Amino acid sequence: MKEITIFIDGKELKAIENEYILNIARENGIFIPAICYLTRCSPTLACKLCMVEANGKRVYSCNAKAKEGMDIITTTPEIEEERRAILEVYDINHPLQCGVCDKSGECELQNYTLEMGVDVQHYHIADSKKEIEDWGHAKYDPYLCIMCERCVTVCKDMVGDAALKTTPRGTEALDKDWKDKIPKDAFSIWNRINKNIIGRVEENNRCEDCGECIAVCPVGALANSHFQYTSNAWELTKIPATCPHCSAGCLIDYEIKHTDIENSECKIYRVTNDWNYVTLCGAGRFGYENKNSTTKCEKDFLSAMDAFLRADTIRFSSFITNEEALILQRLKEKRGYKLINSDAYNFQKFLEDYSKTSGSSLYSGSKRDIHSSDLIFTIGGAMSNDNPNIRFALNNSGKLNKASIYYSHTYRDKIIQTLSKTTTEIVYKPLKEELVLLLLIDSIVEKSSIPEVISVYLESFKEKRVKTIQKEIKEKVLDEEGKEIEVAKKIDEEVEYVHNTILDELGLAQEFSDELKKDYSSKSSPILIAGSDLYSHKRAENIARLLGFIEKHSNFKVLLIPTSTNTLGVSLICDLDKEAGDYVIGYNDIGDYRLSSLGDGDLDMPALNQQEGTFTTIDKRVVPTNAALPYGGYELNDIAKELGVFSKETIRYTKMLPTKSGFVEALFDELPLEYTNGGVDNRGYELEAKSFEAQNAIDAADISSELEGDIVYKRDPISQFNEFTKSSKLLEAKDGIYCSLEFLEKRSLSSGDLVELEIGKESITHHVYVDDSMDGDIVALSTFQSRKLDHKIFGDGYRYVAAKIKKV
């Protein structure tokens, strides 16, 4: 990462060597027109608008790397002429229907056509008939498509589904005469547009309905079918906020407007994102309908006060802002409530144990680190489902950095296999997570720093074995004529080697350990991602310490994925208890008296898109979120005020977040909420990690217990996280049991059948569906639809349970 100096239009700029010129220009606020380039994806060179002159030579700034002293001119009369011709080509047969097009007002073609001053059309070709296609959330209008291929690029390089491709348009070829009449680049673009359109991959289409292709489309070709024709872009007010569904905490814009002529109350029309820097999953884009319209009802409030006076426990979910978590903590201090939040409790303990061996109060990795890493090791989580942004980041670094991905989990994920050319899947049995970490320690950590207990333990798996290998030797023999000649001969030879039975246990080849070591030593920024299987593991304490040990004694950065939206925040703010008392108030959770943002409890609470506050995200950042919709009812602060914990507004608590956990004394209104032009996340502030002396207190694995029978894994379908996403009608993923096709066939079931799960004393019936990405015998049970079900089956413990599966 050498820093260099380059000149763009005479302006002296500092930049990192080999960065693309376009990115440097954007970072420094210099405008270079470009349509097809997506910041974090590979350049496609489809639009060619970004042409500049570097040291007197014509280059495309989206794929030209900056070199020391480069002198770049962004525009010359020739370039202007060429760009204008390109725009004219884009405008050939482009329907003049801006009046009804959804994109009008934010259309890049409209903008550039005006910018380049295209007011006449010199080129023409007969238009062909094409079909408008319906792709679920998206509607594809090929007449409007300008073939920039941004949708194809984002789906391949960022999302990882590669569900879109270019297909032949089936029109007659361009007249050869045009070639002499049109500038070269413009002609090549016309040729390409004329030959292709965008199509969906037909076989095994893995589209997950994230809608990112809609977001990146510069024109109206890919329209959001829920939004289409409901509003013009300029009528909507953007409310920047943080997506409340998972711990990735993506920056989103709620776009709001009055509901209709008769109803002036605001409604969210769509969610948009700054797609150059933020990629949304389906839940972020389409899961915005969970508002709670309610009014103040004093009777309900008084009954809530009674409940609070009677209660001794508050159970709450992690779908809560930092401020409200602090209110709960203050209530605990004032009135002695027990605070129950199982996922944050487990995470809190885990983080504590992790810190003991890592020497830092927080983990070191972040989402951005995954994007820039070249070796990724994941363990203990269904990355695609738990946190889609992690999956996107894995894919992004797999595609762009050619990172090697080591994905260890209890079942193979067919999507993960496609993310990088060097993906290795490690399949372990539930409860054997420690083995994987110990194998990793054995492979990459210096032998000298491994504590004796562990090295002895690791040695116990190794045994000297003899294997027969074929060896080629040269032997001198006499041929028929008695001459001595040399012939090659293969003989079997027995060699002694060290056989590691951990590798057998994990179904890996004996060479794996050495290969991993070699790979690791050749890579500069490895990252280890740990998922939420581990936090509720019965050996969580040791697993956390092992992770901390790896962080301390290797190059690996470690990233712990917080289980849900604000698990990290809650675990840093609240003193949580393990056991609930007699009378429980459930705040978006089960309880005897329920406060609910969904409107199904005893007292209504605002949904997260109706609240101001901050979340603590996976990147250890405290990021603000804004209220997109008005709320008329009571909120937690109203209750706290009555109970003697006083603050005029909830957001005044932002400043009071505990500094001993790394929070900073900052006013809510002063927290920034944006990405810089260089793509740096500049939202809120980053938590300060406290460092202290690390211990080497790690233990050997305990792999004595196993789950018997069918194994059920707690995992939601992609884009479903909780009861809030469930209440959004646009999200279509169903709740139920998901399994691999082989499993279904083995049990002679068919998709949609009702099956009965017997788990201990509990028994539930659910529909069973095939999940194409799954492999093996483990089945996944979704719990997003009901918190009660989650509690009943998994009891807030380990994500795997043994069960009996029967057809009903």
Next chain:
Amino acid sequence: MVNSKAKYVEVELEKYSLKPFDRFKRVMKRTFKGELFVGLGIVFREMVRFNIHTTQYPGEKLPISPRYRAIHELLRLLESGNERCIGCGLCEKICISKCIRMDTHLGEDGRKHISEYTINFGRCIFCGYCAEVCPELAIVHGPRYENSSEQRAHFGLKEDMLTPIDVFKKGAQKEYPGFGAPSPDADKRIKKTPLAY
């Protein structure tokens, strides 16, 4: 510039006696002078002649200029009778008193449809921008300037402004020559885009 030679000139006025009796005499003289009857005489003469220039409003109305900007009308397409409005929202955007609102939706035929269209005539200043900006000549200013009604909201809904279908079928929808309409020589001024059909 002040003219230095200019002087104030005192206007010669009749001596104005302010004695009570003189004032009484003045009032009497003004009241019973014949001019009152002269005026009444003219009115009577015109009444019996039946040759009056007064417009008998509301029975009779003066023709108004085609550029007059009164209550809006929404027109229909001449061929099909469909609404001309495509719901582009430009009138809503350009409206300087922010009195236009429209709701649109995706119709079953896959086209953009207008569910509701209102103009708040309590706020409209009849500037004519909406008619001028409309790319389809769908919203125009009609000649109806009589806006008295029981409610402010009257005239302002889509069904009030849209040419009724029976009127349309009779061929009674008039093309609008006023604000925003193409000029008579529009055809000559249009530059054609080459289309290879």
